[in-house]
Amino acid sequence: MRGRLPPALVFLASMPALLVAALIVATVGDALGSGVTHLLTEFLGSAVIRLLFNTLGLMIAATLLATLIGTATAFLVVRTDVPLRPLWQALGAAPLAVPAFIASYAWVSLSPHFEKFGGALLVTTCAYFPLVYLPVAASLKRLDPMQEDVARVLGTSSFGAFVRVILPQLRPAMLGGGALVALRALTEFGAFAMMRFQTFTTQIYLVYTAGLTGSVASALALVLLMLCLLVLVAYVLLEGGHSYASVGRGAARAATVYRLGVWRLPALAFLVLLAAASVGVPLGMTVFWLTQHGAAAITPAEVSPHAVFQATWTSIKLGVGGAIFTSVLILPLALLASRWPGRRMVTWLSQVPWLAQGLPGIVVALSFITVAIRIVPWLYQSTLLLLVVYAILFMPFALVGIRAALVQSPPLLEEIGRGLGYGWFGVLRRITLPLAMPGVGAAAALVLTSIVSELTATLLLAPLGTETLAMRVWENTSTLAFAGAAPYAAILIGISMVTSWFTASRFGVAAHATAVGS
Amino acid sequence: MAELRIEGLTKRFDGNSILDGIDLQVESGALLAILGASGGGKTTLLRLIAGFERPDAGMIKIEGVVVESPRTHTLPEQRRIGYLTQEGALFPHLTVEQNIGFGLQKRADRAARITRMMELVGLPALYARRFPHQLSGGEQQRTALARALAPEPRLVLLDEPFSAIDAALRREIRRSVLEVLKAVGATAVLVTHDQDEALSMGDRVAVLRGGRIAQHDRPASLYRNPVDLAMGQFVGESVLLDGEAHGGRIHCPLGVLTSTQRIDGPVQVLLRPEQIRLVAHATPGSVAADISGIQYFGSDVLVELRLADATPIAARMFSHELPQIQGRVGVMIVGAVCAFPSSKPAGRLVQQLAG
Known part of the structure; x- marks a missing residue:
């Protein structure tokens, strides 16, 4: 207009x-007013190092794992002959409807072994891999199947075509999804608290509810804010403004479906396990405790x-x-x-x-x-x-x-x-x-x-x-x-x-x- | 480049024959245009030649070597084929030079070859670092052509490569693609649903109809001597009349015409609008007709006419030849016409002639 x-x-x-x-x-x-370095060293000292270690470690592990699982699931569901494809297509998005802290509750109530880093990684990955799966699946569906044909006649094997033609075009979706998982891992609170896994969010909550000065919580919040900002900056740098606008409408033909052969059953087992962990356990345990x-x-x-x-x-x-x-x-x-x-x-x-x-x-809540x-x-x-x-x-x-x-x-x-x-x-x-x-x-x-x-x-x-x-x-x-x-x-x-x-x-x-x- | 030979190629989908015993041969360095309606199996034929799909029967030989038979299947990446698709299918994440160099990975002369190909297809050197979405449709298609030709394929397949380009630009791109193909001496197979494209580009044209090759001929023969009425109508604009043939002479509302083949009995006559000439009314040897409409195309015009018995015909001529007259004119026929046995009963023919 x-x-x-x-x-x-x-x-x-x-x-x-x-x-x-x-x-x-x-x-x-609030944080600067009371001397943020002073607060971080005096009141918290080595605890901050441990928190950084925990938080960043989980963030990196969850991001890599969720990106791997999300991309693999998208490829299996969109481009292979794995059994029950429509079912997996729907189940891939379903974990988004289960809040991470509910999943955490389910796992903790299943066994106390699901705690600390391992449990937190399990829950974060299961809850947030759809953030990678959905955009990658959408990108895969949008790819012009002709490009793979052209790559083949230009002398590339089908695996080579995947590495040189498909994968690079999934990069924006993988990066975008991965950045979101990283942010979720940084900002998640409930799931980690229930798993007794200490990160910045759980510590901020602890400090605040323990009635320590609000400034200590604000100092921690500032560090967390910086980490989030770092993820955003890293994303922008890595993404580099490439959007790979697709050229032309592409062929109307459906993409080639890869035959998995002997890998069909292992692939199916992977999807069954994934669905069980991300949707089955939360729903199952909730129903179990209801009864x-x-x-x-x-x-x-x-x-x-x-x-x-x-x-x-x-x-x-x-x-x-x-x-x-x-x-x-x-x-x-x-x-x-x-x-x-x-x-x-x-x-x-x-x-x-x-x-x-x-x-x-937690930072937004505290500052308000x-x-x-x-x-x-x-x-x-x-x-x-x-x-x-x-x-x-x-x-x-x-x-x-x-x-x-x-x-x-x-x-x-x-x-x-x-x-x-x-x-x-x-x-x-x-x-x-x-x-x-x-x-x-x-x-x-x-x-x-x-x-x-x-x-x-x-x-x-x-x-x-x-x-x-x-x-x-x-x-x-x-x-x-x-x-x-x-x-x-x-x-x-x-x-x-x-x-x-x-x-x-x-x-x-x-x-x-x-x-x-x- | 190499010759291509196809024998008895058959492909079925869900029990329906898409291709039903195709036999074709393309000489080294020649361009074969395959003309067919949409969904008629043209693209399937190309995909079989490229090796993306396997036929149910038949054989494909390139350069005398079998690449496809019930017992042999050479993988697409080993066939050394260039493939140009409808919209180029450029890799959007790669620059122009990376696209062209995609099939040149292991070659020492990669950089030189890319430069050479860009020159050949007429892409300015400064385009090398551009991404496909920064190019026009024509430039994309030139890049795709350079990419297809860069690894020196034995055979080039063109799948409706001009249909996504603006009509105004299409003729120019067609010509330059043809020039490039001839310059490298490529053996090529072009599939298209566009008659003009097939006739103007093909050294030979094969018409694919109902899963079979209905006619395989030089463009001029195909246009002048179609195997049947439907073929005649398919490959160009046509005027149809009912008539009666006796030993090469055909009696029809346009007078007595010469037939291209010997035929007797009731026939349907097919002639091209450019065979009809307009002359002054009552010129000896002409038939009277009334002008009912004029379609003006710039360089040429199509004049719609009605004969005395109300049979509609049309004449094509250069626009500067358009007569300044309205109403009644005379028409004369130039050259021989095609006649095909009529399926209509004679009684109706007589009625039409009388009416």
Whole structure:
């Protein structure tokens, strides 16, 4: 659309950026104000080295493993004759509907052996390999099969064609997915805490809840923030701006399906194991504990239907409220980005939510607690503050979905609307929003899913007396009352699966993954 | 380059014959155009020659050596074939020079060969470092051609390589591809659904119909002497009339015409619009017709006419020959026409002639 940017819209679209700026200023200011090096050496000393070692070690291991598994799964499912391909295609995305801390709960309740580094690596890999699998599978499907034919006649074996033609073109998807897994591994809290694996996130939580000075937590948070930033920078450097725009439409012919021969059964076994570990164990253990008496677990706990109902209702209320709040917050920016793309200011503002993707929930929560206590005390312990934090954490999802939906309503229709005598607001209300509504709904559903399965910020910020499903799972698992956690976990997984299915059916699974991922 | 020989090639999918006993031979250095409707098995034929798929029966020989038979299957990478596809299928992650050098991995003269190929296909040297998406459709196709020819293939396969290029540019690209192929003396097989392309590029043209080679001929013979009516209509614009043949003379609404072959009885007459000349009305030896419409194409025009019995015909001529007259003209026929036994019963023919 031509013309000047409406100042009011620009102001509203800047709100996400202002919130993120406030957050970073608060964290950095708090940490620096009290001498970050001093805090890190005096109060924590060698503990910081150990945390760095743990956090980076897990991040690197999980990223490599998830990239390997995700890519291998994508190739098996898209390009080979492995049995039951459609089933694996669906199951490859399913782990995204199971929050990592639920998976953690399931494994811990299965056996105490699943703990520390090994357990954390298992859960992180199983929970996040779809972030690699989905984009790689999508890239594989988009590849022009002709390219492999051409490579063959130019004297390359089929393995050579894979290495020289296919693999390089999967690189962007692998890198993008890998970067997301790395960020998730850095920012994951609940799963690691349940596995008794110490990373920056669990330590920040410990320091904060132990009532040590907020500055120590902020100092740790600053280091974590730096690590996340490092991942983003490394990603940008490695990615190098190559997007490998495909040339031409490509052949309509389906790609050659590789025959696995004797490897067919081992490949099948690999996929069965993967599905069992990533979906089977979380669902199976939850169902198992549902059927047990409270006393069967290490710590007995009875579950009152009333408490279950209360927690469900609270989770849904927060989820719906957060989804609406986030959508409304992001709508002006999405409008700007879809109608005035390419303006430098719009480009900058649209980058901000992506930056938020690298912000650990625990850091966002802490910094807003700091801001609230110092500046607006009445906000502390309020639902509004929690909703603001949710909005910051999940605005990338909302932005992707809503912008995509708005792009689907062509500016031409709006110009016709203007021609018929409506003002810009009338056009927005009568034409743009109705057309974009299905997409906005799907984006909001995605935000809702994320909020319901969010643990960290909810734990830190929930007003007194507020108990969500995620918090109940957390509390019961912490006290080893596995049967007590089961009903909450079951409902949580149920909500997550239904809303994920809704989003996926609107956008397609790949789009869902892009939104979840990017 | 080498000669290609195909014998009895048969391919079935789900029990349906896509190719049914194809016999073809291409002499060394010649270009064979295979013309067929979409989905008629043209691409399957190329993929069999390239070795991507195996036939159900038949044999393929390149340079006298069997590369495909029920007992032999040479892998695609060992056949030394150049393959040019519809949109080039350039590797998007490689630059122009890397694309061209893809098949030259083990060669010492790789760099020199790349430069040589770029010159040959007319790509400026400064394009070497560009990526495919930075090229126009024509430049992409030139790069793909250079890539296909770089390893000095024995045989070049072209799978509708011009269909994705703008019509305005297509003729020029066709010509330069043909020049390059002739310059390196390539033996080539081109498949296309475009009659102009097949007739203008092929040394010979084979028409693939119903999984068989319906006619294999020089372009001029194919156009002038199609094996049947459908073939005649397929390879070019045509005017159809009913007539009655007696010893090489055909009586039809356009008068008495000479047939290209000896035939008797009721026939269908096929002639090309450029065989019809317009003359002044009532010129001796002409047949009267009314102009009903004119399609103007710039260099040439198609004049639509109706004979006295309302039979529609059309005449093609250079636009500067377009008569300044409206209404009634005379038409004369130049050259011999094709006649095929008519399937229509004589009674209807008589009715038509009378009506």
